[in-house]
Amino acid sequence: MPKITFIDTHGTSRTVEAPLGWTVMEAAVKNDVPEIEAECGGACACATCHVYVDEDWLDVVGSPEPMEADMLDFASDLRANSRLSCQIKVEPDLDGLVVRTPVRQG
Numbered sequence: 277m278p279k280i281t282f283i284d285t286h287g288t289s290r291t292v293e294a295p296l297g298w299t300v301m302e303a304a305v306k307n308d309v310p311e312i313e314a315e316c317g318g319a320c321a322c323a324t325c326h327v328y329v330d331e332d333w334l335d336v337v338g339s340p341e342p343m344e345a346d347m348l349d350f351a352s353d354l355r356a357n358s359r360l361s362c363q364i365k366v367e368p369d370l371d372g373l374v375v376r377t378p379v380r381q382g
Contacts, residue, residue, distance in 0.1 A: 277293040277294060277295055277296070278293070278294055278296070278367070278368060278371035279291050279292065279372060280366070280370065280374075280375065281372075281373070281374045281375070282309045282312070283374065283376045283377070284309075284377050285311060285376075285378070285379050290307070290309055292304070292307040292309065294366040297365065297366065298366045299318060299361060299362050299363070299364060300327070300361035300366065300373070301318055301325040301360070301361035301362040301364075302318065303366065304361060310377075311377035311378075311381070312327070312377060312381075313325065313382070315382070316362075318362040319362070320343055320344055320347055320360060320362055321347070323348060323351040323352075323382050324381040324382045325360050325362045326348070326351040326359075326361070326377075326381055326382075327358075327359055327360075327361045327375040327376060327378075328355055328357050328359075328377075329359050329364075329373075329374075330357070330374040330376070331357065332374070333373050333375075334357055336369055336370065336373075337359065337364055337370070337373070340359055340363065344359070347360060348360065351381075352378055353380070359375075361375065
């Protein structure tokens with residue numbers, strides 16, 4: 277199973293295993309990763325699973341689709357590497373992915 281590392285706003289790092297086909301958000305929620313609220317449950321209808329993808333992973337993760345880009349407009353402190361974790365599917369090439377959480381969700 278791919279491993280994903282979440283780094284929170286305090287610098288605390290948590291690495292979790294994520295089954296293929298899950299989303300990064302599902303991996304966070306099911307492993308009690310703090311600072312990922314996921315209020316809409318992964319429907320891409322809010323911005324409470326906002327993460328910053330580490331620069332080394334941007335090409336692998338790719339760019340947001342138009343619907344996600346529209347929802348990111350509601351995210352606090354939007355950056356070039358912002359993504360909604362509910363829209364990042366766990367695939368074998370994401371093993372080792374590192375994401376950071378923002379100070380505030382939504």
